[in-house]
Amino acid sequence: MRLSIVDEQRKAPSMTQKIVIVGGGYIGAELAQSLDDKADVTLIEPRSHFVHAPAMIRAVVDPALLDRALIPYDALLERGRVLRARAASVDGSGVTLEDGQHVPASQIVIATGSGNATPFKPAGDDIEAFRAENARVHAQLRAATSVAIVGGGAVGTELAGEIAHAMPDKRITLISGQPRLIPDKPARLGTALARKLEQAGVELILGQRANDLESMTAPHAGLLRLSDGSTRNFDLIFPALGARAQSDLLQDLPGVRIGAAGRVKVDPWLRPSTYPNVFAAGDVADPGDAMTIVATSRQLPWLKKTLLGLGEGTPLEQLKRYKPWGERAPILVPLGPQRGNSYLGLFTAGDLVTRMIKGKDLFIGKYRLLFKQT
Structure with missing residues (x-):
């Protein structure tokens, strides 16, 4: 059956909606890819490789793991672009880079993540x-x-x-x-x-x-x-x-409030300031979620749906508010590749479940697939 003109327009990416995402971590990278065929997407990330944090703990005893757990950004987006740069400032019109270049945006998502002690996360941008x-x-x-x-x-x-x-x-x-x-x-x-x-x-x-x-x-x-x-x-x-949020980029925005561990407070639509089109997510934001990768599993689909709704002209206040995980957020804690325990909201699981979900591969395969790496 042939698609109507309206159907074709709905399928085509909205080149008028320019979404800029600052930070290529767990929120930024997956959100950028999920919107790649639906809007004009720019991901701003200073590192050449995605650093898969759970694998960095095991890499202390097995450095060979780095070859699979440091994943290049070069194949992440097909239509959008990844700018290897560091953002210097943000306002309602877009993001200004350290070299002075201004990247205009309809919506901006700040997902700059958190820092931790080395060697669990890099101290700088140099992967080597x-x-x-x-x-x-x-x-x-x-x-x-x-x-x-x-x-x-x-x-x-x-x-x-x-x-x-x-x-x-x-x-x-x-x-x-x-x-x-x-x-x-x-x-x-x-x-x-x-x-x-x-x-x-x-x-x-x-x-x-x-x-x-x-x-x-x-x-x-x-x-x-x-x-x-x-x-x-x-x-x-x-x-x-423990980790500390990398919230320097947000500190000077109007109305921003910094809380524990450097995280910024956000409203029910994940907005950290009085700018109506600037959002914050992941470790840098405090919507009621812990600083874990699990939090992204709820924030990601909400952000995608919300941003696309804005692109279609729906006022933000008419879109569903974000609902955090709260105290029942799952956590998986492997003790090496064979043992461990996990809290899955209603019950605690042991070695087998922890090994099969996380301990065996640490989700490396999932993220290599996301980044289109064999």
Whole structure:
């Protein structure tokens, strides 16, 4: 059956709707691709490669993983463009780059993500420098006999499990000021993970802070002073104290409010400022979701539907408000490729489910497919 002119127009990309997305992480890259055939899309990203963060934890013990988990942007979009550049400022008319170029936009999505300690995320834009840092830390780990991990969230817990699995000869100590692992999730998850780490030979020191860290952002050797006054010396100390939003680009926008960990507050339509066409999503925004990749699974389809609705002329206030995950957001915590536990909203799953969903491949295959890499 032949399509009508109206049907053809609905299928064709709207070249009058110019969508600019700043940040090519989990929100930015997938959103750009999902809109590629429906609008004029520009993705602004300073790095040459997408950094698949969950794999970076395992890459500490297996640097060869970087060859698959650092994924180039060059095949992501077919119609739109990826600008390898850094945004300097944003206003209602578009985005201005550091070189002075102005990229006009109908709608702008800021998805600049978060930073974390190296080698879990790059400190800068140079991917080769990140590879070198990973190699340096891996060499330090191989040479170390005693290893401390400071922080009992998902990154610290996963790292302890990865090292215990790949290097069982290491003396590993996981230190957290919280009384249990993954403290923002039900206690049964942290209890199950703690039991498996202890079975793997990991010493847990919970409810005590590690003071006087030489660095909060990079692995180092040295003495740790615990909050009970005792001291411990380690060949290698990994700070894993949580991520901080990269919200500098948003700080000067009118009406912006910065909250915990540098995240910006947003209204029910993910707008961080008084500009009606500027949105924020992912780790940089605080709509009620945690700073996890899982949050993108709800934000992405909402953003896509909302932006397309705006392109069709529907007023934003007539479009559905964003509803965050809240406390039931799932989390998957592998302890190496074989073991782990997951909280899936209504129940906690064990080794088999965690291995099959995440632990086996860490979603690397999914993201290589998204970026059209074989």
